[in-house]
Amino acid sequence: MDAEGDPPTRSRTERHKCFACYKQFKKKEHLVEHMKISYHTPHQPKCGVCQKHCKSYESLRNHLTGPLSRASCSKTFAAQGCDLCLKLYDSPSSLGKHREICHLCTPASLGTKILPSAGSVDEKYTTKGAKAIAINCGLVGGGTDGSLDLCARVCLVDEDENIIFHTYVQPQSAVTDYRYEITGLTEEHLRNSKSHKEVQDRILEILYNGESARRLMSDSGKARLLVGHDLKRGLDCLRINYPGHLLRDTAKYRPLLKTNLVSHSLKYLTKTYLGRKDWNFSSCSSKRIWER
Numbered sequence: 001m002d003a004e005g006d007p008p009t010r011s012r013t014e015r016h017k018c019f020a021c022y023k024q025f026k027k028k029e030h031l032v033e034h035m036k037i038s039y040h041t042p043h044q045p046k047c048g049v050c051q052k053h054c055k056s057y058e059s060l061r062n063h064l065t066g067p068l069s070r071a072s073c074s075k076t077f078a079a080q081g082c083d084l085c086l087k088l089y090d091s092p093s094s095l096g097k098h099r100e101i102c103h104l105c106t107p108a109s110l111g112t113k114i115l116p117s118a119g120s121v122d123e124k125y126t127t128k129g130a131k132a133i134a135i136n137c138g139l140v141g142g143g144t145d146g147s148l149d150l151c152a153r154v155c156l157v158d159e160d161e162n163i164i165f166h167t168y169v170q171p172q173s174a175v176t177d178y179r180y181e182i183t184g185l186t187e188e189h190l191r192n193s194k195s196h197k198e199v200q201d202r203i204l205e206i207l208y209n210g211e212s213a214r215r216l217m218s219d220s221g222k223a224r225l226l227v228g229h230d231l232k233r234g235l236d237c238l239r240i241n242y243p244g245h246l247l248r249d250t251a252k253y254r255p256l257l258k259t260n261l262v263s264h265s266l267k268y269l270t271k272t273y274l275g276r277k278d279w280n281f282s283s284c285s286s287k288r289i290w291e292r
Contacts (some may be wrong), residue, residue: 020044020053045255048081048088049073059259060086061272084273130158132225132248133207137234138183146177151237152185154199156206165202168193200238207242217243229266 015024016031020040025031044053045060050073054060063069064077064086080095081088084102089095138153150171156164168185170193178185208216211223226242228234230251235242250256251263256273258264264272 021055022050022052045086047073048086049076055254056257056259056261057086057255057273058257058264062259130160130224132159132227133157133164134227135203135231135234136228137237138185139234139237140171140175140179140183140185141177142171142173142175144176146179148173149233149237150175151196151199151234152178152190152193153183154203154238156203165206167199169199170195172196196238200240203238203240207246217245229269230263 016028017024040053045057134157136155137151139149140152142148142150151169155166209222211221215221227248231249
């Protein structure tokens, strides 16, 4: 106590703050370690109000609209921000013009209608100039407990969301669970389905786009990008090996991951980033999410 009876002043502990994500540390060494592993770059999602870098779009969405959002940022974003792409605009009028183009119509659903055994194939497609193809596989269950993934349906769409290849696939082992609630498939759908090898060859023909296998690993060439959600699972079932630099997986793209860097479901991504509540399994969904 001093002479006047006032308590002594307490010195505040110096905090070291990250200039990008604003995280604070007690020791400068901890800040240095953080900077080494955080890899803050202009490509990270960033708040348009306070310029804070976020680890993912999920954390940015929580920062702007979540239950613990920053008040000043949340208020500004509510008036001038786009709920889909999370961009901030100068005025409500600019936001209104942006919203006219920042939306997507619902693609035509394939449903569960049984297609002819030949599937839907555009034989002239290989001459077209699309640089990316989106794929979705309908997986049924095999094995004694139905946990073995077997490919029973494949759909490919191009950049204009045209269905270029859609067919049923004959599973390579007995089906014990058709997973009807998810796939909508029954035994009748697979009665006259294509062989696994035939489907595999056709998919590779579309993806290679006339490129030789020797040049497939080069960055330049005619081979197409392959877009999808959890691509490894589908490609493993199809037994297709495709170069990693040509894959674009929405289940591994860091800005679309949860704050703990775990993947969201395709259903969640479609609802959150495309604004679609009437979700169904479609390769269009992964293509659209990736484009965003």
